[in-house]
Structures are given as structure tokens and as C-alpha cells.
Amino acid sequence: MGRVRPGKLTRKPGDLPERKVTTLRIREGPSSFGDRPDKSDTKASGGEKPEVFLLRAIGLDRIQTYRQAGVAARLAVGSGILGLLVLGAALLSLSLGPVEIPVSHVASIILSSVRLDFGEFGRTEQLVIEQIRLPRIVVGACVGMALGVAGATMQGLFRNPMADPGIIGVSAGGAVGAVAAIAIGATGAFFLALPVFAFVGAMAACFLVYGIAAVGGRFSMATLLLAGVAVNAFLGAVVSAIIIILPDNEALREILFWLAGGLDSRTWEHVQIAGPFILVGIFVILLMTRDLNLLMLGDDEARSMGVRVGPTRIILLAAAAMATGAAVAVSGTIAFVGLVTPHVLRLMLGPDHRVLVPMSAVGGAVFVLLADTVARTIIQPAEFRVGVLAAFVGAPFFIFLLIKNKRQAYSL
């Protein structure tokens, strides 16, 4: 380390000149070893953190002011902005596609379904909207909400911003269920077999992982994580095995399609299957967001602040697993939504789960809707997969954030 300069160190603060004397500044952290400029230098040279940039982009650059506001005010502002985004994304998604439908017609069609006469539209347009695009969008929004909320919950429970809703095996379990349904030909017999099988698989995997972590009566989050990794690997192998031994090429294509995650040909039945589970799961988690805040500080902290740690954690895990399982059942595995959405929102809104969880719901919906719209229209008339697109966009963006925020560091 640097040489000791007794003469300068013994100076009283009052003796220091007004202007900043850079040589006197004591540097913090790794910068004290000399080769990297410290934070204040970066700031001075105009470097801007991505969250600040994002906030400025949406006209909300006073992050401090925002975080000082009460929970209700923060929720109102946040859901106002994100709600408009959802609405915009939904209208855009309803309007675009092989049959272009003007936004004004879209609005008229939707309003007409609640008996409001607003404007002219064609019969075909109405069918396309009501029977094809709207259910798809509602499924997409539900899936996005489920993944966003489950992601925020898992990241809170595991005290780790890298946690993902799939961490406890739900996605892999859902995949095995879906693949099994396709392989035994159940999908041909009953068109909802796929989501039902996937949901059962997801729940079974989740129970398995949880059961392993609870063996011997002493539940541990570390064991849960490791059991999740092991079960995920095992179920992944099961899926691969089925793919390898499957003779039927058509089924194979169907499996690969499902694994890539998509929202094509979703119907109102899909909404009916997944919707209730997702909404109940989200509702339960919303009731426990304050506990999630305390759990993030550690079990002892939470307990000393009045949280019944064991039951609370189980309820949160179950609710998140149920919502994710339902989402996986109707959309396949859509990667990165559950990881990126809460992560980005935490950078912008702070870690208070009372705001973060509901915002992650809306944010996840925006993410999925936009990804699906792009996936649907980018290579018309063919369709890209929303899961693939989400990962294509989500992963690089996430890496960008990681590099940008490396200094703030995570507790890993």
C-alpha cells in the first residue's frame, strides 16, 4: 500500500483548503491498489449507470425521490407507467400479424364485447381478435405475470439476484410432463392434455425437490438449491432420453417446439386452465411481500421482526411454484423473463418487495407481450418462438447489466 505521510494525516480538517485535493483522498475498495479509477471519477467523466439512463428515458430520473415516497404512491406511479406499457404492447400485439388490423378497429372490437358501440370493423377482424389474438395475449400476460412474480419471490427467498423461477425444478418437471404427453400421443386424443400433463409434471418435480430439502426434518434453503440443480439435471436427461428413443419425427418436432416456449394457438381454455392458479399464486405472494423483505435480511432477522420463517417460506415457495407451473404448462419454458424482470425493476425501484412484486407482475407481462409480438411478426408468415426470442434479447441485456453493475456487487 501507499506510503504513510504523517505530515498530511495529522492535519486538522479545518486546515484543509476548500477545493478538493485529490492526493489526500482515501480511495475505497479495490481501487486503492491503484489501477482502476474509483466511482467518483467515473461520475465526473460522464459515465451513467444503466438504471439512471432507463429512468431518464421514461422520464423518472429522480430515483431518490421515488424511493422516498410511500408504498402507495410508488405503486401508483409504477403501475401507471407499466400499465400504459402493457396497454400499448397489447394493442400493438392485437393489431399486428398476418392480418393487419388498425388499432382503432382493435379498440372498437374490444369495446363492442362490453356492448359499447364505438366504430366500424369487419367480421373477420373480430374473429381474429376474439378467437386468436386476444386469448393468446391474455395467456401471454398471465405467463409474464407469473414468471415476473415468481422470479422476484425466488430471488428474495434465496437472497440471490440470480435465482430463477425454474430453480426448484418446475420448468424441467413441466418439460418432462409435456414431452411424455406428446410421446405417448395423449395430445392427439385430448387437446388440453399438454398443459395438464405439464402442470402435473411441474408440481411433481417441485414436491420432489422440496421433499429432498426437507428430509430429516431440517429444511434448508441451501439443500433446496442443490436438490433443484440435481433434479433439473436429471429431468433434463429424461427429456433428452425420450427425444433420442422417440421414433416419430412429427412428435419430435412438437417436443422441440414446446421446449422452445411459445404462445401460438392458445385458446380461452388455456386461460381457464392456467389463469386461476396464476392469479391465486400471485395473490398469496402479494400478501406476504413484507415478510419477503425481512427474509432477505436473514432467517434470524426475519424471526426477530416477527416473521414465522418456516411456514412463510413454504407458502411463498408453493405459491411461486404453482404460478410458474401453470405458466410453464401453457407456454412451455420461456427463459429469462423471471430472471431479468425483477432484476431490472429492482435496480430502478429498489428492493422493497411491496413495490417490486406487483411491478414484476406488470413488467413480466410487458416483457412477454413485446417478445411475443416481435416473435410473431419478425419472420412472417412463419413464426419465431417467444421463448427463444426472450432469451436472445434477455441474455445479452442481462450480461450488459451485470458488467455495468459489477462494482455494486452481489453477495455471492
Add this chain to the structure above:
Amino acid sequence: MNNQKNQAVSAQDLAYQVEAQWLLDGVNLSVDKGEMVGLIGPNGAGKSTLLRAISGILRCQDGAVTLEGKDLANMTVKDVAAGLALVPQIAPYTHGFTSMELVLMGRYPHLGRFQVESNSDEQIARDAMAMTETDQFANRTLDTLSGGERQRVFVARALAQQPRILLLDEPTSNLDVLHQLMVLDLVRQLVDAGLTAVAAFHDLSIAARYCDRLVVMSGGEVIATGPAEDVLNPELIETVFKVKAAVYRDPVTGSMTVSLIGPANGVAPLRNISIGRNSAK
């Protein structure tokens, strides 16, 4: 029996075992309302474990804790948290919460499931921060604060909890001398106003200066208990801490003071290990 009404905390025959190691071994403790009790003892004596047992974080295999006459085993954690606060020895990682957000968490035990903090909750939090001189970094995230500043924020959170019983686990371990005095003066004032406090200390003189009574622990047992004048003496300090010491009344502050002279006879000094550079070349 009639002093039971006045009892804030009582522990009877508390025993807690981890992997064949008794961290608490038949501990009895009784703290009256409006009393400040200091726990002293060497590393591993069981001070933190006792505090955790009293706060209900840890359930002992044996014995019972009563808080204000109620059996801890029959209280919900939320009931406990509404009347008892614990300042942890080591502040946990705070994941980007600001000081204000953390202090407001102290109000959670007083809120219903569907409630958010009211203006009066915010005022309580702000007052707690002003008392601990942490209001200046109310809107900074805790990871940007120094260890001592962070420790004061956790004291502020405990105060925002408005407890009747305050447990502090080495509350001054990271504080500069000024803030050691400020925080403990504050706790002392609150105690004089009716709060009950139990605190673990390493600094014997500080413990003697602020506490009404000291409880000396060693190996999971209570060795001695009483006012500093009665408890602190060179023999006890040498037995418990393995340190030769002089104990006297400080002529300036008037409180019992311990001067540490050196390791007791028979204690092997730490082995002389050469570090890095010298041995490498």
C-alpha cells in the same frame, strides 16, 4: 414471588445444545423492568446464544423463558417482536435497502397484513434515526455506509420497533468512541425512562459504566451476577478471561474501570508466526 410482576425477562435453567456442545448449560437470569443488564464473558461464553434464546430466535432444548410474565413458548413471533427488539452483533447484508427503508421495517411488527406505514410510523422512524444521528444518510443504501454507521442504523431500527425490552449484542463493537458514548447514553436514557435492556459487551469498563448489573458468563454458564463493584475483581477477571487486570474506580467518570495488564500466568502466547514477505525471500 412479588417481584415477578416487576420482572421483564426471566430465564430458568436454559440449556441449548448443538452437536454435543452445550452452548447454554443451565442458565438462570432475571431482569427487572427498567434495568440495564450487561452480559460479559470471553468468546464462546454463550452471550449471543443467551440473547438469541431470550428473543425467541432460538428455541432451547431445555428450560423456559418468560417475557413480562408470559411464557415465550406460547407467544407468536409477532407478539414478541412488538415488545422486544434485538440489535444483531453483525449487521446482515441488506440487498440495496436504504437506511430509511430498513428503519421503517422496525414498524412491521406493529402493522396488520394489509397495512402500510402511516405518517406516524414514518415519524417514529425519523425520530429513531435522529436519535442515533443516522438521519443524514436516511436515503443512502446501507452497503454504502461504514460498519459503525450501519450498526447505528440497526440500533435506529430497534428503537423504531418501540420495544419494552431491548437486546443488544455488542452494540458498540464497530462504533467510534463518540458514538459508543452517544448510543449507550441514549440506551441509558431510555432505560431510565422505563425500557429494559440486556446487552452483551466485550469492553468491561463500558459495561460497568452503563449497566446496573453485570452477568458474567463462561462456558455456557453464569459465573457471577451483581453490580459492577461486586462482580468485577482481578480474581474473577483472571479466572474467566485469563487476563491479569487491575480494577479501580475511575477518578474522572466515577465508574468501575478495568485496566488489562496482560495474559494471565500459564496462558501460552500466540505462536510467533512470520508473515508473508519476510519468510518468502
